[in-house]
Structure formats: structure tokens, C-alpha cells
Amino acid sequence: MTAAAAVAQVARAAKDAQPRLARLHREAKDAVLLAMAEALVDRADEIVAANARDLEAADAAGIAAGLRDRLALDVERVGSIAQQLRDAAALPDPVGEVMRGSVLSNGLELRQVRVPMGVIGMVYESRPNVTVDAAGLALKSGNAVVLRGGSAALHSNSALIAVLRSVLAAHDLPEDLIAGIDEHGREGVDALMRARGLVDVLIPRGGAGLIRRVVENSLVPVIETGTGTTHVLVDADADLDQAEAIVVNSKTQRVGVCNALETLLVHRDIAERALPRLAAPLAAAGVRLHADDAARAILAAAGTGAEVVPATEEDWDLEYLALELAVKVVEDLDEALEHIRAHSSGHTESILTRDLRSQQRFLSEVDSAVVMANASTRFSDGGEFGFGAEIGISTQKLHARGPMGLTELTSAKWLVVGQGQVRP
Template sequence: MTEAPSGSAMALQEAVHEMLRRAQGAKRTLFVASTKQKNEALREMGKALWAECAAILAANMEDVAAAREAGQPEARIDRLALDERRVRQMVDGLAALIELPDPVGERMEHFVRPNGLDIRKVRVPMGVIAMIYEARPNVTVDAAGLAVKTGNVAVLRGGREALKSNQAIVRALHRGLAAAGLPQDAVLLVERTERETVDMLIRARGLVDLAIPRGGEGLIRRVVENAIVPVIETGVGNCHVYVDKAADFAKATAVIVNAKIQRPSVCNAAETLLVHKDVAAQWLPEAARTLLASGVELRVCDRAYAALAAVGLADLVQHATEADWATEYLALTLAVRIVDSLDDAIAHIERYGTAHSEVIITEDEVAAEQFLQRVDAAVVYHNASSRFTDGFEFGFGAEIGISTQKLHARGPMGLRELTSYKYVVHGDGQVRK
């Protein structure tokens, strides 16, 4: 027999469901809000965030101190930590959304049937979106802003390590919504951090229209495997940079350094470097020196170890294990492998990649086109860093996540990815025979 839920569990579920009922109520207002109203809300939300910057940073300092005391790794703390520049980026992200076209109401198709039925396919909001994420407070603003612009309601369930930061941010967002005359329940924060609240959100059919998990592999798997509401899966990022035999060495070094070092704790950072055997001896030692000087730990295959040992770098690198090829480090660690060909590089990516972001560095246009066509990932690059897989960098204003699935949305998810559509049909008394 299934054990009946305890009284405390039932009370928690009722509290979550009551919040979702409020969200459903706000949804009716957001569905019909004009673009002008939504843009005004975004403007006021940005103003309130900046006005509350000091309070937000003070709350974040408490979260960071608690995370350090709990022994959280630096990569996780980096995702958690805010400073004035990062708050400014949040505000700028909301401002960028104002300038973008509102997709709601966009006519996607229009046709008239022989019987005179006028059929239009138009974009509509998704509804109530449960955003389930971990240690990045900026996601709170990105998700809220994207939801408001698209007429959706955001129910935010962040990680316990960012609770104080998220509470301060949502208080500011509520001030902005109220100033613009939209319901504060358009953005709601689940302040209870028991793991059960995740299950309650993803199993609330009729109250949640879409769930989006954003975080580590464990969180994403938990949501995907247990949800009974629709889910868009945002995947982990085991991203590769492949340096082809026809690579420009200066470009190759610049790209791998940026992809690994610029912000190693995020999902679009490179985790594995693949190098064609024909250029390994000439290019890899210099690239390795640059990476090592920047504090990167290199875990290398036997052939790469030999190439680096030949120039006196053996003591500065480690032998890679099988597990290294499949690891998303989210830290200053890079796996390095020498491959025999473009085919071998693609085969390695097929085996160990996570369909996130993959890069080829080459001046051979034929090789580049083969890579771009054959590699099955949400974003593929030729001579550019994987760090550009980002809604803001793609011109979307912000992103709610990077989808690695293929249904409905793939890659950085911006405004259009947060809409569905419906068919609007005009007739003049037609009946079906």
C-alpha cells in the first residue's frame, strides 16, 4: 500500500497549490495585457531592481557566506554571487526585452479554405510556468522578465542556497509590477525549499502549464523523470572545442581560452579540447602553457601527455580517465584528447556530448560544413567560442534556459519559445456536411 501523506506534507502541498491558484488568477490578466502595459511593467521592474540594489547585494552576501560555511565549491559560489555589475546586467536585460517585438498575437499562418473558413494561427502565452533552478539569482530576473513580456506567469522555485537573494529580488519585482498596474502574482517565489515542493510543482496538472528545470544533471533528471506536466528539458553542457588540422592557431588559442576561462562555472563553457593529430605537436604545447598559466588543470590522453612531456610539461598535467570525457566540470579543469580525423572528433562528441554547444576551429570550409551538418547539438559553431550560447548574446534580451531537446524549443529560449499557438477561425454560418 502507498503510505498516506502526513499532515505536514498535506499542508505543504496545499500551500503550494494555493500559490498556483493565485498564479492561475493572475494568468487571466496577463493573457490580455497589452504590449504597452507589459513593457511598462518591465521598465518599472528594472527601476525597482536598481533602487533595491544595496538590499539585494546585502541579502546575497548572507547567501554567499552561508554557502562558503557549508563548503560549497567555488564554481557553485560563482553562480550564486552577485555584485553591482551583475545587478546592472539584470536591469539591462529587462530593458533589452522592452525593445524586442512582443510575440503574443503574432500571426504565424493565414489561409482561407474553399468553404470560406478564414483560419489564422496566432501566438499565445503558455500560461503558468514553473521555473525550477538552483544557485543563480539572475535566473529569477530573466525568468520573470521573459514571462511578463510574453503574458505568462512565473512561479519560481530557486535553490535554498539563494533564498535570501531571491526574496530580495522578488520584492523589488513586485514593486515594479504594482507600479505598472499588473498583479504582483504575475511573479511568485516558492519560499519553502523542501525537495518535495519540486515534485508538487511538476505534478500539479491543471495548475502548472509548463515546467522548466535549469541546473545540474540531478535536478534536471528529477524533473524529467517525475513530471506529469509538460517539461522543456534544459541540459547540462559537456561542450567540446575541436581544433582541426586546418586551424588558424591564433584563433584556436583565443577560442579555447575564452571558452574555458571566461566563466568556467556555466553550462556553455568548454569541458573537452579535441586536437587533430597533424597539429598537436605544433600547437598544443603553446595552448597548454597559456591554459596552465591561467590556472586550468589539464587532464590529457596518452598521446597528448607524450606531446606535452616532449616539451617539459609532463609534471604539470594529469592523465585523463574515461570519466573525464563525460564530465561537466564547471570549473577550471579541461580534458584534452588527440584525435586522428574530423570523423574521430565527431564520433567522440556523439559518444560523450550532451547536445548543447560544439565548436570547430578550421579554415577548411568543407570540414567546417561537415562538422556543422553532422554534429547533433542545439548550437554548433565555426571559429567562435561556445560562450555565445546565451539568450542575451543571441539578441533575445534574456533567456529562460538552453534547451537540448528537439520538441518545441531548442537552444537559448527567448520570447517566442515561451509561447504556444492557437487557431482562430472566422466563419459565416458554415456547417460540416
């Protein structure tokens, strides 16, 4: 059987299985999620052993440190992944929620209610946690899911999916509600993108190349998640104690994720005080700074010990996913806003300031999915927003924008109830 035929068969099975899930009440779905969490913990050693095989191959291939961190699992991380399922179980069920309604003058009763999308296709890279997050959120929102997590995480994803499917079977639900197609490689992705009519929506999550390939080639409707060329602006009136903590956290708390800081903008009026203060802890964390001329001059005079290299035009558009940071001194808020408009991927930006007028301008004028003031960009996350987990962060403007949780995995339909009315 060809990869295209095999993926079509998987998608058809998921589509046929989904109505069973759509009929379940919240209590039944939550019971499955909690059982999945328990099974993951119980079988953590098995999952970690499978992950070790992927890590061995990744190390042999010379994978970057940030990407390796995203791939790696240990017992503690498996426990955290399981907790995401418990968190999702604790959330309200969006399915059946009445969004709006009315009674027309002719007596027709109208209700618009949330319904599952049907079958969700996920294409992502080297992130085993996404396998469980996507499956759990899909299940809670009444959707089947077809997962393509990439060859780098083949053994990890296979082990995780096997655990989740075993729980479905134990609860007398079709295992085809959760399916993986990693073994079919790039041909599998191509087949998934052509599965219009079987897959209702495709969500790519990963690097710019992966996302662009899916957006440009998919026949299935796509919700575009974005890379994170994320900015923090240290404004002229920033609290430098806060700024130091926020900048270091945004950049170093976890580097291989899309909400990690990639470009630091510093207002000229505070740059001589702020840059040396910020560079020291960044250097201690191993961060190399790609600085413009003005920033390099200030850092050289201050003797911070930071590794500083000249920034190129390409640096302003890079998602490093590593201990690298672009740094630019801006004349004022206007220049900062212009730089963000020119170089942001539309993911997350934050301003650090005590000036409420600057704060309001930044929050109003920056056109990104998540815009912050005086907070780390690492909070741009579905779990942190209280969604239980996230299936991705959408940087597009149709259907969903920002961290996507349960609600964003639903569509809507109108229910119309009459008593024999006909249209005159």
C-alpha cells in the same frame, strides 16, 4: 498548511492572475519591465546585502568556486540583470503574431497565432540572475511564473522577487504573476511537479541530477534544458592564433556556466604545434588538464608547465564547471565526430578550422542544439543571440531547442472566422 497545499495555492493564484497579463498590450508590459529594471538598480544595495547572507552560508559549506561565482551578486551584476529586462522590453512582443493563415474554399478564414503558455514553473539552482530573467521573459510573453531557485540562493531570490512584485502592485497588476516557493524546499519541487492543470510547463535549469529528477518525475510537461559537456575541436587546418583566443575564452571567461568548454579535441596532424601553444595560457589561468596518453606525451615533451593528470573514461562525460579541462588527441574528423556523438550532452560544440569541407561536415553532422565554427562556445546564449535574455538552453528536440527566449515561451492557437458555414 503542508508544502504541497501551499504550492498548489501559489500555482492556483498564478493561474488566476495570468489572464490579466495576457490582455495587456506591448506598451503596458514594456513599461512594467522598465520599471522593474529601475527598481532593481535603486534597491541594489538591499539585494546585495541579501546575497551576502547566501554567500556566507555557501562559504561555510565549502561551495566550489564556479558555483559560488554563479551565486554571487554585486551592484554591477544587479545592473547587468536589470539591463536584461531593458533588452527584453526592446524586443518585439511575440503574443498575437500570426504564424500562418489562409482562406479555405468555403470562405472560412484561418489564422494560427502565438499565445502565452499560461503558468511557467522554473526549477533552478544557485543562479539569482535566472530569477529576474525568467520573470521578465515570462511577463513579456504573457505568462505567470512560479520560481524555485534553491535553498542556496534563498535570501537573494526572496529579495529579487520582492522588488519585482512591488512593481507589479504599483502598476495595478496581481503580484501573484511572479511567485517564489523556495521556502518549501524539496517538497515544494515535488508539489510543483505534480501541479498538472495549474502549471502548464516546467523548465528545470541546473545540474544533471536536478534535470534528471524533474524529467523523470514530473506530471507537468517539461522542456528539458541540458548540462554542458561542451566540445571544441581544433582541426588540422586551424588558425592557431584564433584557436588560442577561442579555447581560452571558451574555458576561462566564466567557468561556472553551461556553455563553458569542458572537452578539447585536437587533430593529430596539428597536435604537436597546437597543444603546447594552447596549454600555456590555460595554465596561466589556472586550468588543470585531464589529458589522454597522446596529449600527455606531447605536453610533457614541450614542458609547458601546465598541471596535467591522466584522463579517465569518466572525464569525457563530465561538466566540470571549474578550471578543469579534458583533452584528447583524435586521429581525424571522423574520430572527433564519433567522440562527440558518444559523449556530448547535446548542448554546444565548435570546430576551429580553415577547411570549408571540414567545417560543413561538422556543422551538418554534429547533432547538438548549437553547433559553431571558429567561435567561442560562450556565445551559445540567449542574450548573445539577441533574445534579450534566456530562460534556458533546451537540449531536447520537441517544442524548443537551443537558447530559449520569448518566442519559445509561447504556444499557438487557431482562430477560425466564418459567416455561418456548416460542414456538409
